[in-house]
Amino acid sequence: MQETRLDTARIRAARRVIDPVFLDSPLYRCEALEAALGCGVSIKLETANPVRSFKGRGTEVVTSLLADGGPRAVVCASAGNLGQALAWSGRGRGLDVTVVASRFAPAAKLDRIRALDARLELVDGDFDMARERAAAIARRDGVRLVEDSLDVETCEGAATIGLELVDASFDAVLIALGGGAMATGVGHVVKALVPGVEVICVQPLGAPAMTRSWRRRRVVTTASTDTVADGVAGRRPIPAVLDDLLLVADDAVLVREASIIAGVRLLFEHAGLVVEPSAALGVAAILEDRERFAGRHVVTIVCGGNVDLDAHRGWVTG
Known part of the structure; x- marks a missing residue:
């Protein structure tokens, strides 16, 4: 693998300065969700900490x-x-x-x-x-x-999630894509340590700047965003972060708003999780391309649970 800005040794060292309350978050197979999605699904739960996100x-x-x-x-x-x-x-x-x-x-x-x-x-x-x-x-x-994602420390902190994944057995990891800290961090570790695993980044169709940039291999900005997934709604990708993403992502996909909301609902109904829309992007990607994931075992990183409860109530009952 070509070198990103990240360093695997520094990522391992990061675990020694991160409060343990953020480390070793739950990773588990969710059979109820598998039945709804038609593939093997493991959840990496990054909401079980004091700030409810990675x-x-x-x-x-x-x-x-x-x-x-x-x-x-x-x-x-x-x-x-x-x-x-x-x-x-x-x-x-x-x-x-x-x-x-x-x-x-x-x-x-x-x-x-x-x-x-x-x-x-x-x-x-x-x-x-x-x-x-x-x-x-x-x-x-x-x-x-x-500066989130530009400061390599934010990426290397997020990359410790990857260290907690690599001993598991799975075919692909689905990562919400916004500024890119989690995607480049986890992607770096996965490609360095388990290169056969597919790294798939997922972004809303209403906030597509980083995905368009990845596809065109150059920074593409957008005039506005329009998505319920506010946590990933950026318009101007950072060039250095895009360079890293180009080295570690196997694919970047865009998903519709209806699929994101359906993902929020499925995670509530089948996994008992209250999540913000950004955390449901991985599930949305499976919903939109069931054939691609059929028969495979994927990990989806549930990255945040800071959500307006009235809005969430509308999504899960609507």
Whole structure:
């Protein structure tokens, strides 16, 4: 495999600085879900931790480095989950954390950021506008800007998920694709240690920028996004992250909104899981191409559970 920005030795070392509460998340076969999807399905459950998403793995790595002598103040842009994770990790290490988010982000995510003692600034736009504002704050105040997916620590923290997968027996792993930290991180480990496993990234049709970029092998931006999966709704891929993705992803697919909502419903009905739409992308991919996965054993990473409960109620009963 050609080299990405990631390093397998550093990824192994990351496990030593990540709070164990984020490590060794459940991985199990879900027979009830298999019956509904027509293939072997294992769930890697990244919601069973204090921030209900995989993002805590990466923020633990970032803040551990800052606590060892870096800036004591940090700022990030977030669709909601990174902000919670950075607030949690920063609070534990005595860092001053500012999170910039869209005021249209799910209220449950914004409320949780506030509850974790971070300073929250809202913008009247989407995630990419929040990213611009966070960069401006960092320049103005001289604080550390944490950039999800661009900062290799966020990718290598997410990559520890891959270390927990490689001893299992499966044919493919389905990974939600947004900024790319989880896809490049897990993809790097899988391709380095079990190269025969297919790495499939999944993105909403309404937020296709990274998938289009992967297909064309160059950065493709979009003017807007329109998806219920707010956690992966970016418009402008980061070139360095795309370069990594091109080396580790075997495929990148787009799925419809109806399939994402059906995935949320199936995970609730057959696995008893309350998940945000981004976490259901893997299930949506199976629903849209049952023939591709028939007779195979796939792992889907359930990456987040920070969801508006009223919206979730509508999805599972609608």
